[in-house]
Amino acid sequence: MSIRDNFKSAKKQYEKWGISVEDAFEKVKKVPVSIHCWQGDDIGGFEVNQQELSGGIDVTGNYPGKATTPEELRSDLEKALSLIPGKHRINLHAIYAETEGEVVDRDALEPKHFQNWVDWAKEHELGLDFNPTLFSHPMAEDGLTLAHPDKEVRDFWIRHCIQSRKIAAYFGKELGTQALTNIWIPDGYKDIPSDRLTPRQRLKDSLDEIFSVEINESHNVDAVESKLFGIGSEAYVVGSHEFYMGYALKNNKLCLLDTGHYHPTEMVSNKISAMLLYSDKLALHVSRPVRWDSDHVVIFDDELREIGLEIVRNNALDKVMIGLDFFDASINRVAAWTIGTRNMIKALLYASLLPNEKLKELQEKGNFTDRLALMEEFKTYPFGAIWDYYCEMQGVPVQENWLDEVKTYEQSVLAKREA
Numbered sequence: 001m002s003i004r005d006n007f008k009s010a011k012k013q014y015e016k017w018g019i020s021v022e023d024a025f026e027k028v029k030k031v032p033v034s035i036h037c038w039q040g041d042d043i044g045g046f047e048v049n050q051q052e053l054s055g056g057i058d059v060t061g062n063y064p065g066k067a068t069t070p071e072e073l074r075s076d077l078e079k080a081l082s083l084i085p086g087k088h089r090i091n092l093h094a095i096y097a098e099t100e101g102e103v104v105d106r107d108a109l110e111p112k113h114f115q116n117w118v119d120w121a122k123e124h125e126l127g128l129d130f131n132p133t134l135f136s137h138p139m140a141e142d143g144l145t146l147a148h149p150d151k152e153v154r155d156f157w158i159r160h161c162i163q164s165r166k167i168a169a170y171f172g173k174e175l176g177t178q179a180l181t182n183i184w185i186p187d188g189y190k191d192i193p194s195d196r197l198t199p200r201q202r203l204k205d206s207l208d209e210i211f212s213v214e215i216n217e218s219h220n221v222d223a224v225e226s227k228l229f230g231i232g233s234e235a236y237v238v239g240s241h242e243f244y245m246g247y248a249l250k251n252n253k254l255c256l257l258d259t260g261h262y263h264p265t266e267m268v269s270n271k272i273s274a275m276l277l278y279s280d281k282l283a284l285h286v287s288r289p290v291r292w293d294s295d296h297v298v299i300f301d302d303e304l305r306e307i308g309l310e311i312v313r314n315n316a317l318d319k320v321m322i323g324l325d326f327f328d329a330s331i332n333r334v335a336a337w338t339i340g341t342r343n344m345i346k347a348l349l350y351a352s353l354l355p356n357e358k359l360k361e362l363q364e365k366g367n368f369t370d371r372l373a374l375m376e377e378f379k380t381y382p383f384g385a386i387w388d389y390y391c392e393m394q395g396v397p398v399q400e401n402w403l404d405e406v407k408t409y410e411q412s413v414l415a416k417r418e419a
């Protein structure tokens with residue numbers, strides 16, 4: 001049977017429940033996923049004085065073919081994008097600036113240092129998002145940045161964040177699509193602090209200073225990303241969830257929830273509806289923590305499906321800004337992007353093909369037997385045939401056929417790069 005024949009027969013099964021597959025396609029097709037550039041080079045970046053990765057995050061693996069220039073990274077992204085259905089965004093970190101061999105410190109970065117990215121994004125009709133990089137830098141050596149006791153250090157990072165927002169606003173203006181600037185800082189302590197309040201007070205003051213600079217909101221929106229712990233900040237993280245949730249609500253900023261930044265049994269899917277009751281928008285870093293914030297490639301697992309469901313059934317596709325954040329250097333990096341991003345989109349399509357209204361109704365009536373039965377049965381509905389047809393319609397490889405393209409790219413491009 002052809003992809004189309006499989007699709008036609010699968011579609012009938014969903015239609016039994018009044019589910020329009022075409023409507024689901026239309027809905028999902030419009031959702032941009034912000035694809036993080038840093039999977040392509042293990043968060044190395046292109047600074048002239050490149051520093052070791054710091055900030056309590058780690059990339060493991062040494063798969064050959066890592067991008068070492070902006071051109072290589074963009075070429076790898078293009079390859080991945082050609083295998084992913086839909087139109088998406090690319091998420092940059094400040095360390096991906098191109099300064100033509102000149103040493104430009106982070107607090108002096110300007111939009112012009114990202115002009116190549118903007119030109120490339122225009123050419124490929126992509127939106128761009130941005131992150132100031134408050135790690136892998138001598139000024140972040142002791143693991144403290146915006147909450148540092150030394151005002152000179154704080155001021156340096158405040159300037160960097162202000163510049164970052166200006167860069168993102170430039171992206172938004174040039175590309176005609178609002179950029180998201182997400183601030184994540186590593187600040188914390190390895191061991192039990194004797195004062196939790198003072199660093200948090202300093203972080204609050206630093207953020208106030210950063211956001212006191214007015215930026216055109218139609219070009220840029222700001223988010224703050226919390227974390228539970230990192231390597232070297234096991235006992236205390238200044239920017240905890242409660243800290244940023246309070247800050248974001250009070251100051252009209254977006255909370256960014258990274259799925260790897262909570263206690264292992266605490267699920268981001270369970271937070272979305274609660275947070276959307278109090279803020280119009282929310283941002284995500286979809287990742288896969290394996291026992292810790294390990295940033296494994298996103299797979300089509302229970303939590304990803306649940307995140308998709310929470311976004312879809314609460315009509316929040318335009319309220320939740322979906323970004324990815326994983327980095328695996330033990331596998332082909334183009335494949336990593338392709339797997340993780342296809343899975344994210346797959347989860348949204350899966351969620352759009354559930355009888356969500358009926359399931360809500362069953363819950364309201366207290367009919368938990370039917371609710372569970374249907375939710376379980378739908379897991380083995382012929383979703384694969386629908387997904388395959390969606391990929392075909394979107395002009396990207398069906399099933400694992402994309403892997404052949406990655407292998408060809410590996411042989412013809414990645415394998416020729418210097419180790």
Ligand SMILES: C[C@H](O)[C@H](O)[C@@H](O)C(=O)CO
Pocket residue numbers: 038043057131184225227258285293325
């Ligand atoms: C590159 C990092 O993953 C990113 O800046 C941050 O979002 C994070 O999740 C740190 O754990």
Ligand SMILES: [Mn+2]
Pocket residue numbers: 184225258285325
């Ligand atoms: Mn993150």
